[in-house]
Amino acid sequence: MKYSFFADYSEGAHPEILKCLVDHNDDQDLTYGNDKYCALASKRILKRFNIKDGEVHFISSGTLANVVGLSSMLKPFEGIIAPSTGHINVHEAGAIEAVGHKIIYLDTPDGKLTPDHIEKAMLTYEDEHTVIPRILYLTQSTETANLYTKAELKSVIDRAKFHGLYVFVDGARLPMAFASAKSDMTPEEFGALGIDMFYIGGTKNGGLFGEAIVITNPLLQPYFRNHMKQRGAILGKARAIGAQFARFFDEDDLFIKVAKHACDGAKKMYDGLVELGIEFENEALVNQIFPIFETVHLDELEKLYGFYRYEKIGNDKQKIRLVISWATPQSAIEEFLKDVKTILG
Amino acid sequence: MKYSFFADYSEGAHPEILKCLVDHNDDQDLTYGNDKYCALASKRILKRFNIKDGEVHFISSGTLANVVGLSSMLKPFEGIIAPSTGHINVHEAGAIEAVGHKIIYLDTPDGKLTPDHIEKAMLTYEDEHTVIPRILYLTQSTETANLYTKAELKSVIDRAKFHGLYVFVDGARLPMAFASAKSDMTPEEFGALGIDMFYIGGTKNGGLFGEAIVITNPLLQPYFRNHMKQRGAILGKARAIGAQFARFFDEDDLFIKVAKHACDGAKKMYDGLVELGIEFENEALVNQIFPIFETVHLDELEKLYGFYRYEKIGNDKQKIRLVISWATPQSAIEEFLKDVKTILG
Amino acid sequence: MKYSFFADYSEGAHPEILKCLVDHNDDQDLTYGNDKYCALASKRILKRFNIKDGEVHFISSGTLANVVGLSSMLKPFEGIIAPSTGHINVHEAGAIEAVGHKIIYLDTPDGKLTPDHIEKAMLTYEDEHTVIPRILYLTQSTETANLYTKAELKSVIDRAKFHGLYVFVDGARLPMAFASAKSDMTPEEFGALGIDMFYIGGTKNGGLFGEAIVITNPLLQPYFRNHMKQRGAILGKARAIGAQFARFFDEDDLFIKVAKHACDGAKKMYDGLVELGIEFENEALVNQIFPIFETVHLDELEKLYGFYRYEKIGNDKQKIRLVISWATPQSAIEEFLKDVKTILG
């Protein structure tokens, strides 16, 4: 296989991240996240998002970040409003339900929730016989490679607040939302939207492992580490995640730079495929694109490249997913385009 | 208020049930459901449904019957396919999720699942990242007062079996499904459909309290009492539920007789209202009917009768729910019809 | 078998309780515990215990009362201090752990906790790596037929409060604690001890089924019905429990009268056996006694009477448990004593 476009976490860590792990390896420091790296990373993250009175914690995986973060906000009989495409609803093996909470999921045309979705979900609440909706769960950028605009986010968050909901943003690919050429939002602006808790993905953006969860609402901060510990989410050497995020949020904005490489690569791939006459249903917003190929061409393409066959379109076509990562070299994209051209004949 | 048509559990117990509780009160017997009444009730129920190798247990409430029954069949990462209108999905405060399981719910036009719904739900399963659908949950008669025909039940159950699903029937109002004038199924025929577990409601059919859960699949019987105990579902004096069900399933088929009174009453009410020009979206199948009144008439009607305002229809009309119970006297129905006539003018 | 001394729930209901169920059977009323019987029972219970601002709820079984009551007071990482003999620790199939909470259990010589036990349990708490002890769980009268004196209760509760613990009393046999000849406490005095939540057993004191849970601490009252519903603990006809407790707490103090019959019977049995030379390790405090027989005599006795073989004492003796219930006639006790005399020779 020449190259895999299967995922943005098929390699180890970005060289700068790896370097910082090496550089900081030998110091003795406190365990369980009480170290200077975690402290520095927290400070830098809060500054970059311009969040006062926030708290940051470091967790090894996205699913665990969702489980701990969401469950920490809920009473046993409270639930979460989410799009049906949300990661917690489809790709976490029922992790949220396993800790006791209902996901009130809603079908969406594009993976994004609107104020109307919230209204619909709120109708399910009657009294003690029904789950109380308490959290609005959003993903930015979405699992379907979509982006909320600032105005869209604002309107859905405002409606959530009107109904007394907390807002949680799954940011497994949040850096791409700032790095996208279509982004209309800075981290500072994102930090001012009234989100109660969100997490910033490391794994899919060049980190070796680990995600940073940011609690902007001070009422949700007490006992958070107890929740983490009980779910197995405090690492003995959490310092290793802290060090990565301290580097990501150093003055050069590495977390955005790295994501930009991926988003720009996806745009380049998109433009190249369009030029070759390949159809798309959506434009390239972040680092995943979904070209529609004639099925007959895919077998040959699959001999050379890794990718995910997403969905059949009619009898003869198939949508595939190409993920461009922080690590994808320009040459891999160019080679792919050349090979597609050859295959299409 | 002259009479409440709010629910079919607004009174105590049917006189025959009450009498049997009184008659059997003084005997000493074993505790926790190991008594002769529970044994007799089990035997009679299995005989009436013609189920060999079945087991019956007695549980105090329908929600608890659902929680214990469904969770006893599942590994932690397995889930339940249900209609979005299913009682477990909307009116049990997230009880199923509270014991760790996802409900994969599907919208239906009429509260009934079809083979196509199962196909759709099965598509959500991919690998260890997704919940494994393991149970098909149906309600007969449905929460929306609908009835599966025998052919419908058979086709949806067969499809479930094809996919390796267990089938669970919530029978909070199962007696009505046999008592309905539209029923095309006997208990014996129901028992032969391949359902793995179901429960027979007592509370809504003249019992004082308690439901009977029937496990037809012998593989699901071991440890069931451990599941029950852990959920607080074994009563010290389970004999009191056993005695009621022994009476319900005595030779006079009291469980159907009692339900028939309710279904027939609903039909009488339906016919009377139709005659007065009241609209319905559905015919009367069991013991709940949903007439559509002009909103202006409801305030006056509500001074005289209890009922549930179900749904607004446009600006001027409202669908209400009238429940006829085992206890509703003919006179209450006649009086209601007379008063409606007066109010309509 | 002439008579069973196996349990105090081997019969149906006390005649007065049965009568009230019959008397109140036909009224229409609100469902799910919103009826006039529950309201009246609540009022009478709060008055009898002289509790202002309290709330009462009615639950079908003791295990469910413990599960709902205790879990409603806890955050996920908080635990319960209990004696190792506590019902929640040994006879509820792990029901408390099943809803997520640790029981920090302590060995006691007599089933009763002291301030020193609390100190020992509090030592287990360090930081977010350890469970936070949050509830003191006591049983009065205890599972081992023991009684806390008022002074003992006060000292252990005061120590609990000093450590910021809630206090929960499992009162499956609370009525016996007031009915015992050794009782030094009235319900009013019990109500003034600073207990946050307790339940009053019906099942073991002549009720047909159902327990009354009393929440004295107003901070613990909100959302209690949501917890109940999610655990399947709201009965459609909760009115049937309400009616029983309204009768128990009517002006004639039936709940104590009924318990007194049992306690007095146990004392009579105890005195009779002592007279026959039978040994005891403890005096008769409530309605269970534990005579020590020579094992050779038990086989013969077991042909005539039901009882539980509790524990072997050395090679030749065995402690048995005799439970005298609200229903035990004097004649059964007298007959038993006569038969023991004959067997002993």
Next chain:
Amino acid sequence: MKYSFFADYSEGAHPEILKCLVDHNDDQDLTYGNDKYCALASKRILKRFNIKDGEVHFISSGTLANVVGLSSMLKPFEGIIAPSTGHINVHEAGAIEAVGHKIIYLDTPDGKLTPDHIEKAMLTYEDEHTVIPRILYLTQSTETANLYTKAELKSVIDRAKFHGLYVFVDGARLPMAFASAKSDMTPEEFGALGIDMFYIGGTKNGGLFGEAIVITNPLLQPYFRNHMKQRGAILGKARAIGAQFARFFDEDDLFIKVAKHACDGAKKMYDGLVELGIEFENEALVNQIFPIFETVHLDELEKLYGFYRYEKIGNDKQKIRLVISWATPQSAIEEFLKDVKTILG
């Protein structure tokens, strides 16, 4: 502070481990543990322990390894027998109970369970009203720096098997059990004892993060990854753990070498302190030692070194914990001994 003896995870990774992360960083490979590093590490681990038909999985933290491993073996009403000092009982914030299972904990004089403890625990089981003991949980080396001999392990495991229990070994510090000068067991011998599941700690033995869980019992292997995913225990880049363990289990037995450095250092420290007249209750078995100092000396010592004050002994003395890690240089031990000598005067 000159040096911290607080923990064996106060630094980053062992240089060889760090090097392998760097060396293998750039390859593209499959995600979620389906990569070649995890495959290689599995193969090497199974070979080193001489386990046929075993399976290995890689999990980010010890608490998560315990939660996933133990819960995967249990039905909801089954529990775990453990020493009261067990990590799952005291330092995981109730993580096991949070996923629904009771820990039946037993006091031990030395952190080690014996066949008698198992007998005592088995007595708690009666019927469906009690938790069913199903797993024996042991730690090797123990939380209290103790070691089971091979004969001790064998006898306790054999008794567990006699009672139908599974055996799980928490091996957060398992490498030390082979590296100790007092070890009487090889990995191969350990692998032949009949243990059903165990995990090998990386974090405390020079890994950057991650533990390897070994399932020797083939009946416990199906669906394990589903359990992992549901608890957030599958990392996108699990390859990073795989690479570390592939290195640990390379031909030079790095996992033992690294542990030996720590154990030898602890012995050197122990011998040096004994020479200075410092008392110990136990000899140095692994890499933690517990010297008893006069309290007056500790304040001064604490200005220079980090350590944990474990327990007061009488009024004037205090037991402290010194942990020697894979990273501790000889010079730090020598310096500490010199400073103690000075302080003692």
